[in-house]
Amino acid sequence: MAAPPPPAVALVKASLYVGDLDPQVTEMDLVKAFNIMGPLVSVRLCRDRLSQQSLRYGYINFFSPSDASKALACLNHTELKGKPMRVMWCQRDPLTRKTGVGNVFIKNLDPSITSARLEGIFCKFGTILSCKVAEERGKSKGFGFVQFASEDSSMAAVNSLHGTMLDGKEIYVSKFVKKNERKKAYEEPKFTNLYVKNLGEDVTEDTLREKFSEFGKVRNVLVMKDAEGKSKGFGFVNFESHEEAKTAVEALNGAVIGSEKLFVGKAQKKAERKELLKREYKEMTNSHIVKSKASNLYVKNLDVSIDDRKLEEHFSSFGKVTSAKVMRHDNGVHKGFGFVSFSTPDEAKKALDALHGTIFQGRSLYVAIAQPKEERNREMLSYYAQYPLPSFCSSDSDIFSSRFLQTYYSFPPFPMLNPVSSLHSHQPIMYQDYGKSKGEVYSYMPQSHQRNVFTYIPERSQQRSYMDYVYQHPMGYPNCSVAARELRNDLSTSWNKRSRSAAFFKQAVAKKAWAYV
Numbered sequence: 001m002a003a004p005p006p007p008a009v010a011l012v013k014a015s016l017y018v019g020d021l022d023p024q025v026t027e028m029d030l031v032k033a034f035n036i037m038g039p040l041v042s043v044r045l046c047r048d049r050l051s052q053q054s055l056r057y058g059y060i061n062f063f064s065p066s067d068a069s070k071a072l073a074c075l076n077h078t079e080l081k082g083k084p085m086r087v088m089w090c091q092r093d094p095l096t097r098k099t100g101v102g103n104v105f106i107k108n109l110d111p112s113i114t115s116a117r118l119e120g121i122f123c124k125f126g127t128i129l130s131c132k133v134a135e136e137r138g139k140s141k142g143f144g145f146v147q148f149a150s151e152d153s154s155m156a157a158v159n160s161l162h163g164t165m166l167d168g169k170e171i172y173v174s175k176f177v178k179k180n181e182r183k184k185a186y187e188e189p190k191f192t193n194l195y196v197k198n199l200g201e202d203v204t205e206d207t208l209r210e211k212f213s214e215f216g217k218v219r220n221v222l223v224m225k226d227a228e229g230k231s232k233g234f235g236f237v238n239f240e241s242h243e244e245a246k247t248a249v250e251a252l253n254g255a256v257i258g259s260e261k262l263f264v265g266k267a268q269k270k271a272e273r274k275e276l277l278k279r280e281y282k283e284m285t286n287s288h289i290v291k292s293k294a295s296n297l298y299v300k301n302l303d304v305s306i307d308d309r310k311l312e313e314h315f316s317s318f319g320k321v322t323s324a325k326v327m328r329h330d331n332g333v334h335k336g337f338g339f340v341s342f343s344t345p346d347e348a349k350k351a352l353d354a355l356h357g358t359i360f361q362g363r364s365l366y367v368a369i370a371q372p373k374e375e376r377n378r379e380m381l382s383y384y385a386q387y388p389l390p391s392f393c394s395s396d397s398d399i400f401s402s403r404f405l406q407t408y409y410s411f412p413p414f415p416m417l418n419p420v421s422s423l424h425s426h427q428p429i430m431y432q433d434y435g436k437s438k439g440e441v442y443s444y445m446p447q448s449h450q451r452n453v454f455t456y457i458p459e460r461s462q463q464r465s466y467m468d469y470v471y472q473h474p475m476g477y478p479n480c481s482v483a484a485r486e487l488r489n490d491l492s493t494s495w496n497k498r499s500r501s502a503a504f505f506k507q508a509v510a511k512k513a514w515a516y517v
Contacts, residue, residue, distance in 0.1 A: 013065045013068075014041075014061060014062040014063065014064060014065045014067070014068040015059060015060070015061050015062075015068070015089070015090035016034075016059065016060045016061075016062070016068055016071060016072060016087055016088070016089060016090055017057065017058075017059060017087070017088050017089070017090045017091070018030065018057065018058055018059070018060055018085050018086070018087050019056065019057040019085070019086045019088075020056065020057075020083065020084065020085060020086040020132070021045075021054065021056045021057060021058070021080065021083065021085060022056070022080065022081040022082065022083040023053070023054050023056060024054075024081055025045070025054065025056075025080055025081055026045065026054075027043050027044075027045045027058075029080060029081065030043045030045060030058060030060065030080075031043050033075065033080055033085075034060050034062075034071055034075065037062070037067050037068075037070050037071040037074065037075070038062055038063065038064055038066075038067025038068075038070065038071070039062070039063045039064070039067070040060065040061065040062060040063070041061040041062065041063055042059075042061045042357065043058065043059075043060055043061070044058050044059045044061075044357060045058040046058055046059075049368075050379060050380070059090055068089075071087065072087050072088070072089065075087050076088070076116075076119075077114070077115055077116035077119070084114070084115065084116070086115065086130065086131075086132055088129055088130045089129065091129070101150075101151055102129070102147055102148035102149060102150055102151050102153060102154040103145060103146075103147045103148075103154065103175070103176035104122070104145065104146045104147070104148070104154045104157055104158060104173060104174070104175065104176060105143070105144075105145060105173070105174055105175070105176040105177075106118070106143060106144050106145070106146065106161075106171055106172065106173050107142060107143035107144075107171070107172045108142060108143075108169055108170060108171050108172050109133065109140065109142050109143060109144060109166070109169070109171060110142075110166065110167040110168065110169050111139065111140045111142070112140075112167060113133060113140065113144075113166070113167065114133060114140075115131055115132050115133045115144070118131055118133055118144055118146065119131035119146070121161075121166070122146045122148075122157055122161070125148070125153050125154075125156045125157040125160065126148045126149060126150060126152070126153025126154075126156070126157075127148065127149040127150075127153065128146060128147065128148060128149075129147045129148065129149055130145070130146070130147045131144070131145070131146045131147075132144055132145050145176060154175065155175070157173065158173050158174060158175060161173045162174065190242040191242060191245055191246075191266045191267070192219075192238055192239045192240070192241065192242055192244075192245045193236060193237075193238045193239075193245070193266070193267040194212075194236065194237045194238070194239070194245055194248060194249065194264055194265065194266065194267055195234070195236060195263075195264070195265055195266065195267040195268070196208065196234060196235050196236065196237060196262060196263070196264050197233060197234035197235075197262070197263045198233065198234075198260045198261060198262050198263055199223065199231060199233050199234060199235060199257070199260065199262070200231075200233075200257070200258035200259060200260050201230065201231050201233075202258060203223070203231065203257060203258060204223065205221045205222065205223050205235070207257070208221045208223065208235060208237060209221045209237075211252070211257065212237045212239075212248055212252070215239075215244055215247045215248040215251060215252075216239050216240060216241065216243075216244025216245070216247065216248065217239065217240040217241075217244065218237060218238065218239060218240075219238040219239065219240060220237075220238050221235065221236070221237050221238075222235050222236045223235035224236075236267055245266075248264065249264050249265060249266070252264045253265065294345035294348060294349075294369060295322075295341055295342045295343065295344060295345050295347070295348045296339060296340075296341045296342075296348070296369070296370040297315075297339065297340045297341070297342070297348055297351060297352060297367055297368070297369065297370060298337065298339060298367070298368050298369070298370040298371070299311070299337060299338050299339065299340055299365060299366070299367050300336060300337035300338075300365075300366045301336065301337070301363050301364060301365055301366050302326065302334070302336050302337060302338060302360075302361075302363065302365075303360070303361035303362060303363050304334040304336070305361060306326060306334075306338075306360075306361060307326055308324050308325055308326050308338075309324075311324045311325075311326055311338055311340060312324035312340070314355075314360060315340045315342075315351050315355070318342070318347055318350045318351035318354060318355075319342045319343060319344065319346075319347025319348070319350065319351070320342065320343040320344075320347065321340060321341070321342060321343075322341045322342065322343055323339070323340070323341045324338065324339070324340045324341075325338050325339050325340075326338040327339075339370055348369070351367065352367050352368065352369070355367050356368070
């Protein structure tokens with residue numbers, strides 16, 4: 001008796017994608033909508049990494065493929081919080097999503113045509129993976145898309161439905177063409193003059209004319225020769241029209257005449273060739289950079305027992321791992337995160353889809369595409385330009401400003417029900433006004449902060465807490481450690497001799513800290 005498939009394989013066959021969600025839909029809403037179809041493994045609502053706002057799509061994982069099929073049949077195009085959902089099988093293969101195989105474009109649709117009705121019209125031509133009518137503010141934009149499981153089904157739909165009437169309007173149905181390909185076809189330059197190289201010594205102008213005349217009317221032919229009258233191995237052929245020249249390039253580039261394989265292409269001036277080579281080199285370099293970025297994964301929430309070898313073994317089932325590194329402090333202490341680099345972006349994407357949120361050594365993994373520090377900082381600055389945080393102090397304070405806070409703290413505000421708790425290691429940080437007037441208390445939850453930096457000072461540990469704050473300055477100023485030592489020396493005496501008032505201590509520390517900033 002054959003062994004049952006491993007859970008990871010079964011999960012792929014029982015995973016659904018749900019899109020076009022209302023922004024107010026939560027994970028709990030998805031659970032309530034889908035668990036009536038069968039037991040769920042997990043529900044994931046995708047959110048923006050910075051703002052935590054819903055991206056309006058998610059993934060539903062069932063234990064049983066039959067339950068997933070039932071959910072697809074019953075819940076596709078049904079409303080959740082007043083907006084129809086689009087449910088489809090989760091496509092784990094990035095190639096299928098990106099190539100657009102079986103994708104059909106339909107336009108000139110009547111506003112009354114919905115996604116559900118469009119799918120009912122096209123479903124007779126084959127299995128439909130996805131069907132959507134484009135909308136803006138709840139109203140149809142008059143076009144849509146249908147993706148079939150096979151190219152044959154999509155071509156059958158195009159041949160049968162193109163030019164037919166639907167609710168009094170003649171619809172346009174064609175194979176979907178990507179925007180960059182449409183733009184490229186639109187901007188393609190016209191040419192009639194061709195450059196031909198790798199010509200044998202026995203190839204004459206008459207030979208070229210005879211060969212190229214098969215594709216249209218040739219105006220003239222020229223084979224370049226040296227001073228002795230010998231062929232230089234290249235020449236030019238000029239056609240009557242651009243279409244004829246283009247057909248000749250497609251047919252004869254790489255063809256063999258005599259013993260040589262020809263190169264046939266558009267004749268270009270020297271400046272055009274240089275510009276083309278420069279552009280191709282830049283595109284090649286950019287694609288290499290993008291590919292290397294997309295192949296590198298960031299993995300956090302690792303158990304302290306995980307080393308480089310275990311991390312590589314865990315990810316190696318999804319492709320060739322070129323490197324796996326668990327990050328540690330200088331003293332060897334585990335930082336709880338690491339990086340895994342694959343040979344291709346597709347392998348990295350498969351690992352991300354399969355392992356994000358899964359349990360590894362008792363901990364739930366967070367897996368994402370790795371971002372350079374500069375790119376993360378740009379995103380943070382862009383975000384806080386739109387959503388500034390409140391200042392440390394009131395407007396009449398001369399110690400700290402709102403600019404100071406926005407520059408040094410990189411996490412958005414999240415109000416907490418229980419802002420102060422000594423029971424949790426990752427408790428919210430408290431910010432309190434130390435200005436001339438009494439301020440308010442704000443609570444925030446840190447995100448991706450490696451240090452617990454506190455400006456809230458408990459009454460019993462004010463001296464030590466504030467010196468720690470100066471020492472652990474988030475911008476890492478080189479003089480902060482000097483400031484901490486001087487404060488320790490200056491204030492240890494003052495603290496014993498003078499009044500133990502908190503006001504004196506706060507004023508002294510603030511002045512000393514500001515002097516070093």
